[in-house]
Amino acid sequence: MDFPPLAWQGLVVLVVFGVSLLIATYSTYAERVIAAFLQDRVGPDRAGPFGLLQPLADAVKLFTKEEFFPAGANRALFVFGPCLAMVTALMSSAVIPFGNVLQFGETAIHLQGIEINVGMLYVFGMVSLGVYGIMIGGWASNNKFSLLGAIRAASQNISYEIAMGLALIAVLMMSGTLSLREITFQQVSDAPFVWQDIFNWNVMKQPLGFIIFIVCAFAETNRTPFDLPECETELIGGYHTEYSSMKMGLYLFAEYINVFVASAVMSVLYFGGFNFPFQAELRNWLVSSQGLELVTAQNIITILGLVGLFAKIFSFIFFFMWVRWTLPRFRYDQLMRLGWTILIPLAIFNIMLTGGLITFGVIK
Amino acid sequence: MSPLFLFLSFVALLSALGVVLAKNPVHSVLFLILTFFTLSGHYLLLNAQFLAAVNIIVYAGAIMVLFLFVIMFLNLNEETEPHKPALAKFAAAIAGGSLLLILVAAMRNVNPVGYDPTSFDSQIGMVDRLGLVLFQQYALPFELASILLLAAMVGSVMLGKRETGERNF
Incomplete structure (x- = not known):
């Protein structure tokens, strides 16, 4: 069958959409399993083997x-x-580049929904729009607790967006591009030492920026310890107090998708995206010792990179859940103090440090 | 004119009218956000990706959130809405009408010029090009604007600062 190139891209978009939903679905299951493990309980085990059908039962x-x-x-x-x-x-x-290019004869499939010049800004814009869903829902409920949750969500998101943006600027200063694909490619090393690939990941050059970014990611996705908008001890359920049925489900789903996207963005920006250690060596070995064609070897590397990126994403999702069941919730004034008086000055310091190091040629 | 342009302009005009005509201020704000989205769409059609993204982040993502924030706190509804005196309504209608008149009069004779395909640079709206222009050609205005923003920021922090002895809430 003859496929026009845009059809492949459309297919990739659909797959990304489906995978996001699937991961969000099984995040609810993973959350319960991890919570059960951390609290020494059994967790979901009734629906299907190991309770794997639990998300389906929840949906019903x-x-x-x-x-x-x-x-x-x-x-x-x-x-x-x-x-x-x-x-x-x-x-x-x-816009998240999930993998490099798969080459089948004439057709090249980019494992990325769309590649745009300002990919990082696009993600940032969508994150900043995410708060509207919470605000509108909280206000429309005609409930004081919902409104308080909505207001908290808005002020929290705006406050942490600033620190997040400043942490990002330090990365952009080094990379000189806003395209997530370009940023991924820059994290490949051509150094002679095989294990130096990891040292080329941005997290090695921007450890402080990464810590600021991950703290802000927790706040932006409303995850514990920053889940003040739905703080049940103070606000009953926060912005979704009045919601029931699948509308409630959509809010919870959106949170898990946000966690997935935040994990993906952190993996791409700081942990090398779809690059993995020894990839060049593996490709050379496949070509020279196994007698594969270069295109086939590259396709294998691309698929392994895809798997690697998802491994990174899943470990971040696990981290999100681990923190949720380990740390208690912050108080609201503590949250604001952390955001404005600690994270933002730290992020500005990080920018200055990065600028200095670039000027004196310590890092590229 | 492309159908996309016509569609975007249609939605932009419709939502801009919605901002003015909506009874509920929250609906007005939401219409304004939709207007910003259509404007970003226009920027994208003009190949200005950076401007489109920044328009979304700054206007739709930050400023309008604050608008919505304040309006939600004020709890405006039809019962509590203060009724403006007739003089104020009359003055507003005159001011708005004359602005419309001036805009129409100024635009009436505008001769839309197309672009020159030989010298047109399709990369002109890209972020790296914009950065070069800002920091080379317009470095001084750029820095002045940043100082203005800094002054506004310091001022708002000073206004929001708690005086000693003041209650926490």
Whole structure:
């Protein structure tokens, strides 16, 4: 069958979409398993082998629950809120380079939804829009606790976006590009030492920036210890207090997709993306010892890189969950103090440090 | 004119009208956000990716969040809405009408010029090109604008600072 090149790209977009949903689905399962492990419980084990069908059972439960609209709620915006949260969460995974190019004869498939010049800004824009879903839903519920949760979400996201952006600037100063694909390619090493690939990852050059970025990622995705917008001890359920059924499910889903995208962005920006150690050696070995063609060897490397990137993403998702079940929630004033008086000055210091090191030629 | 341009302009005008005509201020803000989105679409059609992304981040992502934030806190609705005196309405209508008149009068004789395909640079809106222009050709205005922003930031921090002895909340 003859496929036009754009059809392949459309297929990639669909696959990215499906994979995001699948990962979000199984994040709910993973969250429970990890929580159970950390709290020395059994966890979900009823639905299917090892409880693997638990997300399916949850979906059935959410779909069959009563669709509830609180009195005095703004109905249109009440429905629009969770939809918007979901849409913005899904849109941000479009520019992430999940892998290099797969070459089949004439057709080259880029394992990336779309490649744009300003990919990092695109992700950043989508993240900054994500708060609207929460704000609109919280306001439309006509409930004081929901509104408080929405307001908290807005101020938290804006505050941590600044530190996140400043941490990013340090990376961009080194890379000189906003394209996530270019940033990935720059993290390949051609050094003679085989294990030096890892030292070319941005996390080695930007350790402080990475720490700031990951803390902000926790705040931007509303994950514990920064899940103040849905802090149940103070706000019942925060912005989704009044939500039931699948609208509630969409909010929870959007959070897991955000966690997935944040993990992917951190893997690409700081942990080499789809690069993995020994890839050049492996390709050379495949060509010279196994007698494969260069194109085939490159395809194998691309697939291994895809697997490697997903391994990095999954370890970040695990980290997100590990922290959630380990650390207690911050108080709201502590959250704001951390964001404004510690992270932002640290990020500015990081920019100055990076600028100095680039000027004196210590790092590229 | 491409159909995409026409569609974007249609949505932009419609949502801009929605900003003015919506009774509920929260709906107004949401319409304004939609307007910014269509403007970003126009920037993309003009091949200005950076401007489009920054427009989304700064206007739709940050400034409008603050707008929404304030409006949600004020809890404006039709019962509490103060009714402006007739004089103010009249003055507003005159001011807006004359602005419209001036804009129409100025635009009436504008002769739209196309681009010259031989000298057109399709990369002009890309971020690296923009950076070079900003830091080489317009370095002084750029730095002055940054000082202005810094002054505004320091001022707002000073205003928000708690005086000694003041209550926490």
